[in-house]
Amino acid sequence: MQNYANNVKEFGERHVIALTVTFVAGVGILALRRWMAGGVCRSKARLDGKTVLITGANTGIGKETALDMARRGARVILACRDMTRARIAADEIRQRSGNGNVVVKRLDLASLQSVRDLAKDVQENEERLDILINNAGIMMCPKWETEDGFEMQFGVNHLGHFLLTNCLLDLLKKSTPSRIVVVSSLAHERGRIQFDDINLDKSYSPEKSYRQSKLANVLFCRELAARLQGTGVTVYSLHPGVIRTELGRHFIPTLAMWKKVIIMPFLLLIKSPWEGAQTTIYCAVDESQANTSGLYYSDCALKKPAPQALDDAAAKKLWDLSTSMVGLA
Numbered sequence: 001m002q003n004y005a006n007n008v009k010e011f012g013e014r015h016v017i018a019l020t021v022t023f024v025a026g027v028g029i030l031a032l033r034r035w036m037a038g039g040v041c042r043s044k045a046r047l048d049g050k051t052v053l054i055t056g057a058n059t060g061i062g063k064e065t066a067l068d069m070a071r072r073g074a075r076v077i078l079a080c081r082d083m084t085r086a087r088i089a090a091d092e093i094r095q096r097s098g099n100g101n102v103v104v105k106r107l108d109l110a111s112l113q114s115v116r117d118l119a120k121d122v123q124e125n126e127e128r129l130d131i132l133i134n135n136a137g138i139m140m141c142p143k144w145e146t147e148d149g150f151e152m153q154f155g156v157n158h159l160g161h162f163l164l165t166n167c168l169l170d171l172l173k174k175s176t177p178s179r180i181v182v183v184s185s186l187a188h189e190r191g192r193i194q195f196d197d198i199n200l201d202k203s204y205s206p207e208k209s210y211r212q213s214k215l216a217n218v219l220f221c222r223e224l225a226a227r228l229q230g231t232g233v234t235v236y237s238l239h240p241g242v243i244r245t246e247l248g249r250h251f252i253p254t255l256a257m258w259k260k261v262i263i264m265p266f267l268l269l270i271k272s273p274w275e276g277a278q279t280t281i282y283c284a285v286d287e288s289q290a291n292t293s294g295l296y297y298s299d300c301a302l303k304k305p306a307p308q309a310l311d312d313a314a315a316k317k318l319w320d321l322s323t324s325m326v327g328l329a
């Protein structure tokens with residue numbers, strides 16, 4: 001026994017620096033991870049008898065959000081472009097939530113026709129729509145075009161959702177109090193709306209386009225809230241955190257090997273999809289936000305967005321431009 005204690009002491013003395021470094025690094029990573037974990041939605045609100053539609057719900061943050069809505073008892077519509085992946089996700093959500101009322105509908109946000117078809121289906125076949133969650137998104141792809149010739153990130157992240165929301169407004173107004181949640185990003189903070197080159201034909205960069213589309217999300221939320229004042233439909237935009245999902249699929253493969261190695265340790269710090277869904281869920285159901293509209297959230301709390309996201313003239317201008325681009329009279 002005495003011997004053992006001595007050995008431990010000797011080991012400790014010899015490796016004091018290494019042990020200290022390991023300990024401090026361990027505590028540091030745990031503390032950082034806790035700090036990064038962000039808010040959790042603590043609302044116990046039930047959604048029995050209510051209907052929720054979520055875009056891009058077959059994976060990532062959207063799937064996790066859909067699971068939570070199903071657990072609260074809602075009828076959940078997963079609006080996705082890949083029916084095979086959507087059905088697999090729906091099966092999993094039904095199983096894990098014990099709620100059989102989870103359905104899939106086809107929606108490709110890169111096609112205005114597809115958006116109109118889905119909206120028509122929902123208007124004709126759903127009795128109500130209590131919560132619309134504009135979650136789907138594409139990040140930092142090459143310069144691609146949507147079916148209608150719009151730059152892909154602006155087309156999917158903003159224009160597709162702009163048209164979808166407008167087409168579903170009547171049903172949302174019939175189901176008040178109802179909510180619209182727009183999943184934006186911290187990336188909006190470095191964004192600018194290039195009104196004179198909205199499709200970035202003159203100078204495309206994957207980052208610039210993503211930031212523009214996410215700024216458009218916050219401005220859309222603001223303008224829509226103003227237009228819906230007094231109707232009982234409230235609107236929220238948010239940053240979900242930095243989350244381990246498939247969002248990097250177009251961007252990670254383009255990185256050089258050494259960059260991939262450098263970002264590896266940071267992957268440990270990245271939040272899980274469950275954590276990433278918390279602010280969306282908060283905006284969708286939390287009782288404390290029932291009467292607020294047009295604001296931006298992060299970590300289940302209000303947050304001031306970047307100054308260019310508070311520009312009402314730009315929000316109005318973007319609304320008018322979007323209206324004409326998607327062909328809404």
Ligand SMILES: NC(=O)c1ccc[n+]([C@@H]2O[C@H](COP(=O)([O-])OP(=O)(O)OC[C@H]3O[C@@H](n4cnc5c(N)ncnc54)[C@H](OP(=O)(O)O)[C@@H]3O)[C@@H](O)[C@H]2O)c1
Nearest residue numbers: 056060061082108109110135136137185242243245246247
């Ligand atoms: N992850 C993060 O760190 C982070 C940070 C800030 C903001 N966000 C935002 O969070 C939202 C969800 O992203 P995520 O991280 O969960 O990414 P994800 O795992 O890549 O999921 C994105 C979803 O959007 C769908 N989608 C993409 N293009 C579509 C289209 N044309 N039509 C219909 N659906 C389409 C995808 O469908 P397929 O599977 O068929 O491609 C998928 O279901 C996005 O709006 C993103 O900008 C994420």
Ligand SMILES: *[C@@H]1O[C@H](CO)[C@@H](O)[C@H](O)[C@H]1NC(C)=O
Nearest residue numbers: 177286287288289290291292
């Ligand atoms: C929201 O407004 C309604 C009606 O005026 C009121 O009953 C309710 O308490 C308000 N909720 C919050 C969280 O302020």
